[in-house]
Every structure is written in C-alpha cells, then in structure tokens.
Amino acid sequence: MTRTEGTGAGGVDPRELWLGHDRPRRGRRPAFSREAITAAAVALADAEGIEAVTMRRVAAEVGAGVMSLYSYAPDKETLLDLMIDHAVGELPTSEPLSGDWRADLKAIGRRQRAHMLRHPWLPAAVQARRSLGPRTLAFMEHALAALRPIGLDGAARLEIFAQLTSFVAAHVAHEVGRARAAEDPGRAAAEALYLAEVAADGNHPELAEALASTGRPITPDAMFDRFLTRLVDGLDAG
Incomplete structure (x- = not known):
C-alpha cells in the first residue's frame, strides 16, 4: 500500500485503500485478511477503548506478525479509517424511506x-x-x-x-x-x-x-x- 504524494507521513491513496484488493500484492496468501484485522481492532476498541488499539495488540488478536499488518494498514490513522467504515456497515441503507x-x-x-x-x-x-x-x-x-x-x-x-x-x-x-x-x-x-x-x-x-x-x-x-x-x-x- 502506497502513501499519497504530498500528504505527509500518514497519507494513503484512498483509491488504493478502498478500491484495491484485500491482500498484499506480493507473496503467498496469508492466513488472515484486512477484514479480519479490522474486525479485531473494532472488537478491541469496543472492549477496552481506542487507546488499546495498537498494531501489536491487533496482530496478537489475529495471530499475525506486527510487520505483516503494515501491508494492510501502514499506520494507525489508516487502521482507524478502516475501523470506522467497518462499524458503519452495521447501519441499514436499504430500508424504504417515507418521503417525509x-x-x-x-x-x-x-x-x-x-x-x-x-x-x-x-x-x-x-x-x-x-x-x-x-x-x-x-x-x-x-x-x-x-x-x-x-x-x-x-x-x-x-x-x-x-x-x-x-x-x-x-x-x-x-x-x-x-x-x-x-x-x-x-x-x-x-x-x-x-x-x-x-x-x-x-x-x-x-x-x-x-x-x-x-x-x-x-x-x-x-x-x-x-x-x-x-x-x-x-x-x-x-
């Protein structure tokens, strides 16, 4: 995952973040996914607060090495964006509207x-x-x-x-x-x-x-x- 030019240390190209594939492009297929990583981070934040969410803690939750997580979320800010979107997925979007x-x-x-x-x-x-x-x-x-x-x-x-x-x-x-x-x-x-x-x-x-x-x-x-x-x-x- 590449950083967006000119956005500083925490910048990630949103096209790659949201439209790219849910796995690193190189190497063998891992035993976990970005979805699993994000779900683990959300569960950790729900249970212990956002301060408890670190790359090391999330890696331990999914049974991965810390460095492997950076292929999916190169920094905590990106992980937080993933967590927000994962949680928002619980909100209904197909319920009929009343017109009022x-x-x-x-x-x-x-x-x-x-x-x-x-x-x-x-x-x-x-x-x-x-x-x-x-x-x-x-x-x-x-x-x-x-x-x-x-x-x-x-x-x-x-x-x-x-x-x-x-x-x-x-x-x-x-x-x-x-x-x-x-x-x-x-x-x-x-x-x-x-x-x-x-x-x-x-x-x-x-x-x-x-x-x-x-x-x-x-x-x-x-x-x-x-x-x-x-x-x-x-x-x-x-």
Whole structure:
C-alpha cells in the first residue's frame, strides 16, 4: 500500500485503500485478511477503548506478525479509517424511506446514536476521519436520498447530513462521559449538592429556575429526542 504524494507521513491513496484488493500484492496468501484485522481492532476498541488499539495488540488478536499488518494498514490513522467504515456497515441503507424528510432524518439520527453508543470510540474517531470508505458512502447516499424532498441542492443536503452526524457524535460523547461519571455515586452526589448550594446563593437566579423546573423527562432517550427535534425542525427548507 502506497502513501499519497504530498500528504505527509500518514497519507494513503484512498483509491488504493478502498478500491484495491484485500491482500498484499506480493507473496503467498496469508492466513488472515484486512477484514479480519479490522474486525479485531473494532472488537478491541469496543472492549477496552481506542487507546488499546495498537498494531501489536491487533496482530496478537489475529495471530499475525506486527510487520505483516503494515501491508494492510501502514499506520494507525489508516487502521482507524478502516475501523470506522467497518462499524458503519452495521447501519441499514436499504430500508424504504417515507418521503417525509424530517421523519426520515430523525430516524437516521436515532440509528446513528444507537450505533455510536454500541461503539463509544466512534464519536471521537469520526471527527478525525481522513477518508470515506464504501460502507460510509452507502449510508451517506441513503441519508442524501432521505433529504431529497427538502428541495435543496446536493451540496446543501450534504451539509445537513454532516451537521446531523456532528451533532449525534457530540451528544453521544457527552452521554458516554456522563455515564462514566455516574459510575462514581459519591462524586455525583457531591456535584448535586454543590449545584444546589450555588443555586441557593442568590447570585444565579437563572440556574436556580432551571434546576427547579420539573415536568421534562430527563432520561437519555428523551433528552436526545428533544435536541434532535429542535435541530431537524429548525432546518430551513427555503
């Protein structure tokens, strides 16, 4: 696998990465494949976090020598692109669309959230992605088709899809962080007491009113749906 000229140490020609063969061009056929390597890396990231994904660990998972992996992924950035595209393959791309672009876009956003919650390393990874693989392009094609009734040109629809994906990634990153913080009940209780004292000091009336408000469900699902609805319903179709 060759690097793209002028892109620096981490650059790989996307045509070779995504359109080339899933095996080195020279030497005998190996006992593993790029798909197996990528699946092992995804499983490792799911179980231990993206920090655990190193070429050495992935090689050990598939029973290969470290150097042999570089024929498939010459650097960790390329491996991350492969991992993202592999994971995105779980998202449906053939389900029929309703023709109601708001309803379809909200459904896509909910699927993205559920998908990222299954792979908590994805929110940060998609922000650093350098190349779009075939599974990602298939999902993007599905989303752009869902947005066709909005009446905007292709470039505007692409911007909306990027905005939705960025929103979902940021929200899931926040959810994951809050869930991890909640694993320490002592810390969570201390934070609640702190905010209660601040709200009662008379210097933060807006915060006091917000904390005293009731009636809105605060489950993660309900909060996400409220934010998603504000985003989608606020899009200007003019």
